[in-house]
Amino acid sequence: MELDNIEKLLEKYFEATTTVAEEEILRTYFLSDDVASHLEQYSQMFRYFSNAKEERYTKPVALKTRTTIYKWASVAAVVVFMLGFYFTSTVHTSPEDLEEVYTAQEIAAAQEAFALLAMNFNKGTEQLYHLEEFEKSTNKFLIKE
Numbered sequence: 001m002e003l004d005n006i007e008k009l010l011e012k013y014f015e016a017t018t019t020v021a022e023e024e025i026l027r028t029y030f031l032s033d034d035v036a037s038h039l040e041q042y043s044q045m046f047r048y049f050s051n052a053k054e055e056r057y058t059k060p061v062a063l064k065t066r067t068t069i070y071k072w073a074s075v076a077a078v079v080v081f082m083l084g085f086y087f088t089s090t091v092h093t094s095p096e097d098l099e100e101v102y103t104a105q106e107i108a109a110a111q112e113a114f115a116l117l118a119m120n121f122n123k124g125t126e127q128l129y130h131l132e133e134f135e136k137s138t139n140k141f142l143i144k145e
Helices: 002-014 020-031 037-054 068-088 095-101 104-142
Strands: none
Touching (some): 002 037, 020 037, 095 104
């Protein structure tokens, strides 16, 4: 009966459905001297697991620290990068400069395009309002408040 129970537990163990208590039963069975001959191959595995559980790494781990020159070099690189970014950033053009660059006809065409874009955005927001109202009315029927 015990051998049948061990075989069932072994099947559960390989399916990864055993509990900790069942694994402990398997561990004690396979670490004992009276293991069935057809299950002896698994006793080596459980012996390895119990030995590996007890192993500890005892050598000291040497952690290499960066020298201070690398730390200061990275700080200096960040400072140089930020200063370069600050001084090379593009200056925003003022409206007077735009009038010098573009003709009045080009500016009027851009304003007309922006007005058309705004009108289309307003149509889209109208559709969203209808969708919101539809959602409210369907929720009234679906969710009884």
